[in-house]
Amino acid sequence: MYKSFEFTQNIKKFLIALMVIGALLTVVGVFMNLDHMHRIMANVLLNGFYFTAIAMGAAFFVVVHILGESGWHTAIQRIPEALGQYIPVGGVIMLLVLLGMGDLYHWTHPDPDDTILLGKVPFLNPVFFSIRTVVYIVVWTLLVRKLRKMSLASDSSPDDIKLFTRTRNWSGIFIVIFAITSSTSAWDWIMSIDSHWFSTLFGWYIFVSSFVAAVAMVIILLFVLRRMGYMDHVNEEHMHDLGKYLFGFSVFWAYLWVSQYLLIWYSNIPEETIYFVKRQEDFGMIFWANVIINFLAPFLILMARGTKRKMNWLLVSAIIVFVGHWIDMYVAIWPGSVGHADFGLLEIGMTLLVLGVFLFSFFRHFAKAPVVPENHPYFKESFDYDNIR
Amino acid sequence: MYVSPVREPLISGEKSYSKVTKDIYAPMEGKPGKLWYAGLTAALIALMFGGYSIFVTVWDGIGTWGLNRTIGWGWGITNFVWWVGIGHAGTFISAILLLFRQKWRTSINRSAEAMTIIAVMCAGLFPLIHMGRLPLGFFIFPYPNTRDVWVNFNSPLLWDVFAISTYLTVSVLFWYMGLIPDIGTIRDKLVPGIKKKIYSALSFGWTGSARHWARHESMSLILAGLAAPLVLSVHTIVSFDFATSVIPGWHTTIFPPYFVSGAVFSGFAMVLTLMIITRKAINLESYITKAHLESMNKIIIATGSIVGIAYITELFIAWYSGVVYEQYAFVNRAFGPYWWAYWIMMTCNVITPQLFWFKKIRRSFAATFVISIFVNIGMWFERFVIIVTSLHRDFLPSSWSMYTPTWVEVGIYVGTFGLFFTLFFLFIRFFPVIAIAEVKSVLKTSAEKFIKKGK
């Protein structure tokens, strides 16, 4: 009834071409920047982290719907589920970051009289940092694999309520672990670039940023799959709901952005304002573009009811948001590690390369299973509901 | 609309549409019981005591409170934040849960919203009293005046004025618009007379026309879309009262979302405390069931854990920041003279709600009742800890001080309980406690057994 997805040679060829182009540009970029190791590493971190975070955001999307006893999401559940399977691959890229730690993180070589950084040594030291990175990747991989396995198991065992209960329990475990690691990993990988700076909100801010990007990614892939003739069962109501997610969480992201900015701006403590001073002065354009792209664009496009129900409008805003949050990460990483705004072949190449790998991983996993979990106990609900007019 | 048979029914027993009307109208019929009069009397006595305490404050001056030059905010602001927090549950339930299509909302939203409105009124009293000269309270609004100056839009305290008055207004609108169809139901149940005339006016001439319903649904949805960020904004702005300062322990960027989460946490606890009593007192057991309890407790555990993570984040970042003042503030919280308040907060907010991970406990009315009271206490202490312990160790050790409330401050707090319960008792007597129309709209899909009336 539901057409299974076939990972055809054409798609493979396209993705490999994307990766090859990306790789070539990356190689050229690397050779051009051999004496700017920090820029190369910043690229590795940005793309390594961004796509891993999207994968985790997608897994979170599934988990939170399982815990919320949702029914509507089952129609599209397999997309975020397959996205989550990228974690181990993204993890490998994050391991590369460990190799270039010294070029990215100032705390790896604090000045002998820098008491602030020396005070952080018990937490910010290469060994503990590496252990934490490995732990995040391993634990996340185990979790997304476990959840995927249980979801696939449901395909062959209809009416298995025990399996459903078990999935819910594992979702609980996932959410507890992720609640902690989403923050700590953001502190580790991103916040510690600006080694002296700190903000308690930072972990939640990065988490919401990647969750919005994950929703955008789901929408983009839904569009692509429908174009290829799959996922015909997805109707306007599902699009409406995805649109609401993109709209709502873009606003929520803006809320966190303003909260962090306003509190630091208002209190005007130099140790804290330095973070924004640097961004506003050296990254002025891109700093403000970040807010406009990620808040105003989805806010204005998706406010009306009609646009949320049309795939094309959804796609436009999803692409804007996807690019927007890449920029968000750029604004978070670049000032502390590179110091000035650089954008060239290296950035384009590496992004294309990792995007290619990311999509390849998605399609490979998506092809392995039916496109919908037909035996999910709430599956039928997904086709008999509508949004209030 | 299809509903999976796996889902637990929300409404127990055999119900038809008219049975729902009858059940929910029942507590408003006839003369109220002795218990109701006893409760109302107790609440009125507390209210009068509070009124007297406010009189003493205004007549004799703020010196009757335990505040001093170091600790300028004590019980007054603690209670203000506590009540505002409680006032978040209702609109959260009716707005955010509406957007998320949570059907279990229908049995509890009406009374939770009423609690919200009353709690916000209680909260609003405290800043007014704190300003000292009650009759001059209108100074906080920007209006053309002979002094030729405007209010200070840079001040978070002024943002509060706008946030809380907007929140109160929009909550009242939302609540009342939801209420008019149900008031219409009550109107049609009454025999002609003065009471019917009053309800007729209150029902705004509701007819149940399909056109009206279509508009009503559309309006409710957009209002919910507006109220959802509004709920967030209110406690966010309350948190700005603290976080825009440079006081260690107050100035931290996680405050806005963490305060909102804490507010929903405490609000749900208060809703649970009252609902567990109310459902028994006025026989609504079949409408507020274990399914509702479990869903509410899941939100308690989610928001409670978010609050817990925020505590630990603050603690960790205080160490990580390397700022000695921050570090001192947090060590002092846990081990300073007010250590007991900190550990009460930690136990009640972070540890006890974790019991809800056990299905048996989160489906037990008795256990939930006890834990919900723990949460109420814990969330009060959270505000006390944030306010008093952050202030009592000033930057200059010569200004270090301690704070104990006087009977006047306690009296005002007791008085707000009086106000809260007085209005709540009046509400359950004169208004339908459960959204009749909304329950009917989910009856077919969510009742244990739906009885269709034959032709």
Add this chain to the structure above:
Amino acid sequence: MEEKTYVSGYFPDDKDLIVAIKELQEKNVDIADVRTPFPVHGLDKVLKYRRSRLPRAGFVAGVIGCAIGFGFQAWVFTQAWPLNFGGKPFMSVPSFIPVTFELTVLFAAFALVFGFLISSKLGPGSDNIIYDEGVTDDRFQILLEVKNANGDALQESLQSVGALGVQLHEVKS
């Protein structure tokens, strides 16, 4: 004084109501109004009602509220009486966000509620006629307007689709 006559009949269940409406529509009977105890799922689509314009009213009011909120604060701080607060710039945009947001929501909410009340002719002292007090309890009522003295025909067609308690109402308006 104009006199109108209506025929009413009710159904004990929402499903029967929808079936009956569809049957009446097939017979080309104009339905004046349908009254129900709760919003019946899909009824507005069956009756082919257009989507309400309230959201648009809310949006416009929100934009006005936003402009007034921001404009007023900016005017006070840069034109009317610029005061230095803690060294902040006069035009301190981040400070204006909270009040601007609140006013946006307040204006939009008022527009929605009053738009709803006015367009539905509801309010204190509203004299809407209630034909059957069971409508707010468990009756799903159909109202047909009698034109050209076809009252008997309408009563028959209502009865033929299974309506109960079919009767005539004369209304002065």
